[in-house]
Amino acid sequence: MKKYLLFIVLLFTGFAASADQKSDAILSAMKKKFDSYASYRLNFLADIEEDAMGLEGYVIVQGNKFHMDIRNMEIIYDGKIRYTHYKDYEEVIIENISEVDAALSSNPAYILSSFFTDYDSKYIEGVKVSGKNGHKIALTPKNDDGFFTEAEVIVDSNTSMPLSISLTLPGMDNDISFRVTRVEPNIRTSSEIFSFDPKKFPGIEIIDFRN
Numbered sequence: 001m002k003k004y005l006l007f008i009v010l011l012f013t014g015f016a017a018s019a020d021q022k023s024d025a026i027l028s029a030m031k032k033k034f035d036s037y038a039s040y041r042l043n044f045l046a047d048i049e050e051d052a053m054g055l056e057g058y059v060i061v062q063g064n065k066f067h068m069d070i071r072n073m074e075i076i077y078d079g080k081i082r083y084t085h086y087k088d089y090e091e092v093i094i095e096n097i098s099e100v101d102a103a104l105s106s107n108p109a110y111i112l113s114s115f116f117t118d119y120d121s122k123y124i125e126g127v128k129v130s131g132k133n134g135h136k137i138a139l140t141p142k143n144d145d146g147f148f149t150e151a152e153v154i155v156d157s158n159t160s161m162p163l164s165i166s167l168t169l170p171g172m173d174n175d176i177s178f179r180v181t182r183v184e185p186n187i188r189t190s191s192e193i194f195s196f197d198p199k200k201f202p203g204i205e206i207i208d209f210r211n
Contacts, residue, residue, distance in 0.1 A: 023123040023137045027153075029160040038062065039189050043182040046070060048174065060187070065194040076196050081210070083196035091205040092198060119151070126157070129164060129179075133157040 034040070039062035046055045057070030068075045072087040077097075084093040124136040139151040150168040155161070166177040198206055 020122055023121040023135075026123070026135050026137060026155050026160070027121060030155055030162065033160050037185040039185075039187050041182075041184040041187050042180060043184075045179045045181060047177045060189065060193055062189050062194070067193050076194060078194045085196065089205075090201070090203065091207060092196065092201075094196075094206065094208045094210060096210045124152070127154060129154055132163060134163045 039060070041058055041060045043056070043058045046057055048055065055071050057068065059066055059068040064077075064079050066075075066077050074083075074085045074087070076083040076085070080096065082095050082097045084095075086092070119139040119141055122138045122140075124138050127134050127136050134154040134156050137153045137155065139148075139153065141149065148167040148169050152164075152166045154163040154165075156163050161183050162180045164177065164179045166175055168175050198204055
């Protein structure tokens with residue numbers, strides 16, 4: 001389960017993909033909307049594997065900072081330091097990490113505006129998701145070292161918000177899919193959301209990889 005949860009934190013914060021005209025317009029509208037938010041909270045349900053279906057999670061994003069929580073794992077990035085808290089294992093991993101690496105390896109919001117850089121997009125068809133009209137767009141990597149081998153994104157035709165994301169990952173038996181249940185723009189945040197205080201968790205094991 002740990003490896004799947006690490007992959008999940010790859011997804012949802014500029015992209016410049018090669019695209020057909022229709023998919024480019026749809027993805028650009030989605031990016032423009034997210035870029036206009038000072039902060040936002042995105043709630044989702046994730047299907048990872050057979051015994052982990054419909055996991056509830058959320059990510060709060062403000063600039064290059066984020067706080068993601070799913071099942072018994074949370075990842076916090078304050079712009080310089082990433083805290084990966086495994087609640088079941090009562091441990092936290094602390095790392096210095098660049099903004100780009102943090103987004104690429106840990107930010108579930110990254111796919112919404114920055115993860116398209118190395119992928120081509122293609123409009124597939126109009127679809128309905130939970131009664132909502134959407135546009136299905138396929139993403140394929142431009143080279144062999146992409147994070148995923150295939151992906152499908154469904155964007156709400158009325159709001160330009162993502163409805164679902166499905167990823168096929170190399171070397172993994174199951175696709176990972178996300179259903180976006182709610183997007184709250186310009187939410188009130190505080191510094192505590194993007195920080196982790198080990199003192200609040202007596203007895204927690206601290207694994208500090210900072211230089």
